Amino acid sequence: MKDPVNRWGAADHAHSWHPFTDQEIWESEAPVVISRGEGSWLFDVEGNRYLDANSSIWTNIHGHSHPVIVEAIQEQAAKLCHSSYLGLANDKASELAEKLCSFFPGRLERCFFSDDGSTALEVAFKMSLQWRQQNGEHERTGIIAFENAYHGDTLGAASVGGVSRFIKGYGEAGLEVYRVGSLEDLKVLPEVVVQTASAVVIEPLIQGVNQMRPWPQGMLSELRAWAASLGIHLILDEVMTGFGRTGEMFACQKEGVIPDFLCLAKGLTGGTMPLAATLTTSEIYEGFKGPGRTFYYGHSYTGNALGCAAALASLSLFETGETLSEVEEKGAYLERELVRIPKIQEVRRVGLVVGFDIEGCGQEFCRKLRERGVLTRPILNTIVIMPPLSVTMEELEFLVEAIAR
Numbered sequence: 019m020k021d022p023v024n025r026w027g028a029a030d031h032a033h034s035w036h037p038f039t040d041q042e043i044w045e046s047e048a049p050v051v052i053s054r055g056e057g058s059w060l061f062d063v064e065g066n067r068y069l070d071a072n073s074s075i076w077t078n079i080h081g082h083s084h085p086v087i088v089e090a091i092q093e094q095a096a097k098l099c100h101s102s103y104l105g106l107a108n109d110k111a112s113e114l115a116e117k118l119c120s121f122f123p124g125r126l127e128r129c130f131f132s133d134d135g136s137t138a139l140e141v142a143f144k145m146s147l148q149w150r151q152q153n154g155e156h157e158r159t160g161i162i163a164f165e166n167a168y169h170g171d172t173l174g175a176a177s178v179g180g181v182s183r184f185i186k187g188y189g190e191a192g193l194e195v196y197r198v199g200s201l202e203d204l205k206v207l208p209e210v211v212v213q214t215a216s217a218v219v220i221e222p223l224i225q226g227v228n229q230m231r232p233w234p235q236g237m238l239s240e241l242r243a244w245a246a247s248l249g250i251h252l253i254l255d256e257v258m259t260g261f262g263r264t265g266e267m268f269a270c271q272k273e274g275v276i277p278d279f280l281c282l283a284k285g286l287t288g289g290t291m292p293l294a295a296t297l298t299t300s301e302i303y304e305g306f307k308g309p310g311r312t313f314y315y316g317h318s319y320t321g322n323a324l325g326c327a328a329a330l331a332s333l334s335l336f337e338t339g340e341t342l343s344e345v346e347e348k349g350a351y352l353e354r355e356l357v358r359i360p361k362i363q364e365v366r367r368v369g370l371v372v373g374f375d376i377e378g379c380g381q382e383f384c385r386k387l388r389e390r391g392v393l394t395r396p397i398l399n400t401i402v403i404m405p406p407l408s409v410t411m412e413e414l415e416f417l418v419e420a421i422a423r
């Protein structure tokens with residue numbers, strides 16, 4: 019980078035430590051210091067603008083600083099920012115729980131709030147396992163997960179994930195996990211694994227961190243049938259796919275599947291505040307009633323009123339606009355244009371979630387994109403393109419042009 023390290027870059031280099039980042043490389047160049055966002059664009063302190071081509075790590079939905087969400091947060095902040103959810107309710111969390119459950123009437127009727135995707139998964143694992151212990155199924159202590167899956171970075175969630183570079187070095191810490199590669203593997207699982215499994219967990223339709231790899235069509239509904247026939251809970255990790263990315267509000271709706279646990283985070287607040295939710299059934303919920311059956315889990319900021327207000331505003335935008343119905347058209351345009359570009363390999367897409375491969379130079383490719391005003395992060399040599407759903411056709415043209423160059 020040509021720019022000298024500015025005041026904020028210097029403070030960052032001196033004192034900050036970034037996630038998933040080789041700090042040696044990080045300290046060798048001036049960081050981009052973002053200070054403003056508007057629509058699909060982010061602006062740095064030097065005044066440069068960048069198209070946010072990965073929705074700020076897969077979170078943003080309606081664009082940055084959307085006036086409806088900003089107003090909801092401002093109004094809420096002036097009334098109440100936070101009160102404890104332990105032994106108290108708050109009006110915004112009540113409304114949001116009701117709203118989220120309304121997508122699955124009569125099926126997913128309970129909402130448990132936490133803060134991030136990882137914690138939404140921790141909640142689902144712990145609920146499933148504890149439910150077995152207090153409902154006469156003591157032998158069901160295992161979790162079946164898919165190879166190369168990603169479910170977050172907290173210790174329990176990471177132990178279930180299958181990306182070896184993220185989990186090596188933590189010893190045997192974590193849950194009892196049995197990993198499979200495909201639906202076919204599940205059908206030939208040893209009897210003992212099936213009988214001791216509490217839940218099976220999957221990223222529906224597409225694995226994200228595993229370089230954006232879609233599952234075969236129909237796989238999810240087959241998995242649902244398999245789990246139900248054996249009494250194994252189905253946990254869907256929709257942290258990435260939730261809130262319209264795939265063209266439906268939730269990916270599970272594409273195959274008419276309703277899980278036992280639905281984990282939501284990233285896009286829940288439209289990409290504005292950390293908030294997560296784990297939805298589950300009345301059957302699970304009822305199994306936690308009575309003495310000695312309390313679910314001992316929670317965080318200081320559980321049910322945060324600001325986050326819930328932002329989420330309600332974000333959900334309201336789906337009702338007033340064409341956000342969902344335009345996803346497929348925008349995604350198809352990207353795919354059509356990308357497959358034409360020489361040297362781009364294997365374009366993979368579900369809705370507005372796109373990955374393609376660039377041989378041997380993922381990092382370098384994204385650095386060049388940044389010089390052309392586009393921000394995204396590679397996963398190894400896969401380039402992720404996942405703009406806010408509100409991205410315009412003109413912005414997509416700009417993006418394709420930058421990639422082609």
Ligand SMILES: *Cc1c(COP(=O)(O)O)cnc(C)c1O
Nearest residue numbers: 134135136168169170226257258
């Ligand atoms: C990002 C992600 C997570 C973890 O969410 P955090 O908010 O980063 O903790 C879990 N599962 C999937 C599929 C994700 O994409």
